Each structure stands twice: as structure tokens, then as C-alpha cells.
Amino acid sequence: MGRATSKRMHRCPVAAFQKMIAGKYKLRILWDLQDGQRRYGEIRSGLLRGTEGTREIAPRVLSRELKALAASGLVIRKDYAVMPPKVEYRLTPMGKSFIPVIGEIRKWGARYLAGENLSLAS
Amino acid sequence: MGRATSKRMHRCPVAAFQKMIAGKYKLRILWDLQDGQRRYGEIRSGLLRGTEGTREIAPRVLSRELKALAASGLVIRKDYAVMPPKVEYRLTPMGKSFIPVIGEIRKWGARYLAGENLSLAS
DNA sequence: CAGCATCCTGCGTGATACTG
């Protein structure tokens, strides 16, 4: 099955949204990329901030997340094909358009999931 | 009350958000509840709309989703304790405050995930 | 540095049967 309809026309945007951002890191990666391009290692380190207790993210996992984001059309992978390797990821226009949505999520989450923390912006 | 807060202070609202809406149906359930209270069976049937191909949602799954939503403080379960059973679920103020966020998600999803499918509606 | 190959484990999801 599957076949021609590799990308289904979702009648339910919410379901599509959930699939798109499935995974622990996708939203945070997108958010981190809003400032500009980032290298693989930068993204990786960025995901560790605020999570002292946790371990390093498995390369396999991060790799898959990034591929999925690229496949969704949210980010673009730029491989400089140099040695040592240098790869940068940046948001596509579609990805950029999604940032405000994450912003809304964060705003709501800051109020209802983290107390009356008013001072955060970022 | 130091740790009286049953809900942890998440430094990352996004991560907390993801946990909160984890599961295939939570967002859709919340969205469906915005019009008012709904009974268990109504929610169940509502989740089938627009998903002709799929089968009925397993009671076990829906039950867990609803419990999780209640535990998150997004919905309230009202049990009428009658025979035959009648249980209604409705949004808490916190749950209602979350509806606009879903609205943003849907708006974005309708534009970028459903193509130029203008038949958006619900 | 930016991954890929392999193994392993927990749990989310589904299907079915049963109950107050």
C-alpha cells in the first residue's frame, strides 16, 4: 500500500501536525534554527541545554529527526563536502512560517506549564 | 509546598507541551470539546470523522488519553453514576485557554500540510 | 566532524474479550 500517495492530503491538519513534529527534538530543533543556520554539532549541543541530567543524544536519533524535518520541507541540509565534514541546517520558508506557531506553544506553555514566569521572551 | 506542585517546573515549555499532547488523539479530543461537554461515546465517534479507512479506536487507548488529559488538568471528567453509565468530559479553564493554540496549529496546518485545500472547514 | 550500522528495550497503539 502507500504507493502513489506517499504524502497524503490530510483532512485533519492536527494529525498531520502531530506526525510532522513527532519525536522528542523536532520542535526544539526548529526553534533553535530560527536564528540562522546551525551545524550538526551545534544543534546537538543546543539540545542539551537545560537538560543537565540527560545524556548526549544518540547520533542515530538526531540524524533521523533532521532527515524527517528535511523530508517534511521544514529544514534544508547544506553539505559543504569538505574535510573535516561541515554540514549546516537552516529553515525553509515553510519552516520559518512555523516558528510563530512554536512561539504560541511556548507562550502558552510558559504560562500554564511553568508557572507565572512572565519574564521569558526567548 | 516546595514540591507540592504535582506538575514539574519545566524549563522547556516545548518539551512539556509535547508530553502533554503526546498520543494520537489528545489534540483532536481537546478541539472537539471546545463546543461543550461530550460523552465518552461521542468523543469516540467524533474521532472517527474524516478517517474512513481507520477502524474504531480501542477503548483502552481512548480511556488512557482521557485520563492523561484529566491528569494534565486540561479536561474534567463528570460521572453521573447512573445506569446505564453516563460520563461527560469538558474542558477546564486551562483546557479552554489551550484551544487558541490548537487553532494556530490548525491554521498553519491547513495552509502548509493540506496544500491549497481550501475546503478546510472543521 | 557528521554521521551510519547494529543491537536492545520500553511503551504507544491496536485487537479482542469481558464487566458493572
Place this chain on the structure above:
DNA sequence: CAGTATCACGCAGGATGCTG
């Protein structure tokens, strides 16, 4: 009607080692 009890399964996510 509104669930609970079991069984089964795929896959996300982690851990390690290796490579161009």
C-alpha cells in the same frame, strides 16, 4: 454505556562502535 483486562507488535529512542 463506559470502560477494564490481556495479548501482541511496531517503532521511537538510547548505547556503542566504526568511518570518510
